[in-house]
Amino acid sequence: MSKLNLYNTLTKNEELFQSIIANRVGMYVCGPTVYGAPHLGHVRGPIVFDVLRRFLTKEGYQVRFVRNITDVGHLVGDSDEGEDKLQKQAKIEKLEPMEIAQTYTDIYNDVMDQIGVLRPSIEPKASGHIIEQIEMIQSIIDKGLAYESNGSVYFDVLEYSKNHNYGELSGRILDDLMAGAGNQSRELEGQSEKKNANDFALWKKATPEHIMQWTSPWGKGFPGWHIECSAMSAKYLGEEFDIHGGGMDLLFPHHECEIAQSRAAHNHQPAKYWVHHNMITINGQKMAKSLNNGVTVKQLFDGTHPLLSKSFSPQTLRFFVLQAHYRGTLDFSEEALIASEKGLNRLQSAVNLIDKLKISQTATFGFQDIEQGILDALNSDLNTPQAIAHLFELARRVNLINDGKETIDALNLELLNKIISVYLRGILGIQEIVSGASNHLDSVLQLLIEMRAQAKSEKNFALSDLIRDKLKTSGIEIMDSKEGSSWRIID
Ligand SMILES: [Zn+2]
Known part of the structure; x- marks a missing residue:
């Protein structure tokens, strides 16, 4: 039996993990809305849940891991109003919304491959599950907990709250929400079709110019953002499954609404354990378009963002994320990343020595305590920084043995x-070839x-230009600035 303790956001307790069906785990993680290139904020969740999945697999579970693709219904501003995020991007790029979805799904999956996140067992798209969503909406209407209004369907939060606690996950209090929403509803147009400003859309009526629309019992329209996860998780994992994961920013309204929808349609909440990871900040600030501090993953890998003076490998990024506990905030800065890179190199150098160690008849050092330490750390709410601390101790011992x-x-x-193959490579998912190659490349280029x-300081411009030009023909650009030079791989 598993000894894994996981913090459950629903009960606000650390609980011993027990799967609903012996030796099997059903896991659902909210996936990306595919309308833009993934930035740093998009990698933490996938890495954390990848480690959880790998750990459960190692513990003997057969894990079915479902991560959706949101390609319809996620509106600008995350509420019930405004344009569909994909449709808006489609206009900007002069493409079909489904071309936008395909383009950014491919880019997302490339990034996931690079940072060593295993592909999901099932990757359902919202647009491919319209029938399931319509069926679920209909069953909520049949229970008297949703209503049609002017071609749209809304979840009736007040009616639901008579027998359920809307806010059980996020801790929001309905009375507070009502007071807040009262002020908003006077300002927001379109709220008038709702009985209450807190009611959320299950189905939205489409205007004729809205490209993505489907026929439904309520006329032409498209599903709300929250219903897709409820419908698709139930389809592939059953009405009650083991783990639902996502970022803390999804607690409300997205996950709160998922719970309400499932309780309304299936009479119980969908997941036994709700696991939420914290956010990534940049130099102590929230990542936001308005602050212009959003770093895309690609910019990190090729070092082209103004906040960066060099590029970093995907393995460094993965290691950096795992050096913080998933429920704590993680502040991104170049300094922190350089520290992670150094740490990873130190670990990798020690691992490279293992094959060369001389075997003695007796051992002054054992490694059982290291293995136990890593296992205990992972069992303790997936404490990856502690597991990594044990790996650094392993590196220290390897160096002492190597020094005789x-x-x-x-x-x-x-x-x-x-320990290296099962924990470092297998569960933490830190692979050697990628980081090794890119670190060597970096030192050669430095x-x-x-x-x-x-050469420049000696006024040997022929040589300095030769270095720059030859590198350029091999696909590497040297970029000069006041702070010095850096390099990047040319697309
Ligand atoms: Zn979701």
């Missing part, structure tokens, strides 16, 4: 190799940049 100050025997060497600077 301590000894290792055959049995412990075997255990050492097992050397060339230094040589070029030297």
Whole structure:
């Protein structure tokens, strides 16, 4: 049996994980709305839930991991009003909304592959599950907990609250919401078709110019954002499954609404454990378009963002994310990333020594405590920073053995190799080839940049230009600025 303790946002307690069906785990994680290139805020969740999935698999569970693609119904501003995010982007790029969806789904999956996130078992699209969503909406109407109004369908929050606690997940109090919404409703047009400003859309009537629309019992329209996750999780994982994951920013309204919809349609809440990861901030600030501090993953990998002076490998990014506990905030800065890169290099250098260690008859060092330490850390609400601390201790011991100050025997060497392959590679998902290659490339290029600077200072412009031009023909651009030079791979 598993010894995994997970913090459940629904009960606000750390609980021993027990799957609903023995040896099987059903896991649903809210996926991306595919209308733009993924930025740093989009990688934390996938990495955290990937580690959780890998850990459960290692513990002997057969995990069905569902992560959706939102390609319809997510409106600008995350509420019931405004344009569909994909449709808006489609106009800007002069493409069909489904071309936007395909383009950004492909980019998203490329990034996930690069950072070592395993592909989901099932990756359902909202637009491919309109029938399921209509059926679920109809069953909520049949229960008297949703109503049609002017071709749209809204969830009746007040009616639902007579027998349920709307706010059970997020801790929001309905009376407070009502007071807040009262002020808003006077300002927002379109709220008048709702009985109450807190009611949320299950189905929205489409205007003729709205491209993505489907026929429904209530006329032509499109589904609301929240209903897709309820309908698709129930379809692929059943009406009650083990783990529902997502970011803390989705607690309200998205996940609160998912719970309300499932309780209304299926008479119980959908997931046994609700797991939420915290957000990534940048230099202490929230990431926001208005602050112009959003770093895309691609900019990080090729070092082209103004906040960065160099590029970082996907493995460094993954390691950086796992060096913080998933429920704590994680502040992104170049300094922090450089620290992670150094740490990862230190770990990798020690791992490279393992094959060269001399085996002795007796061992002055064992590694059982390291393995147990990592296991205990992961069991303790997926404490990856603690697991990594044990790996650093492992690296320290390997260096001492390599220096001849301590000894290792055959049995412990075997255990050492097992810890690397099972925990570092298998569960934390830190792979060597990618980071190794890119780190070497970086050191070679730093050397060339230094040589070029030297040539320039000696007024040997023929040589400095030669270095720049030759690199350019091999697809690497040297960028000069006041702070010095950096490099990037040309597309
Ligand atoms: Zn969702």
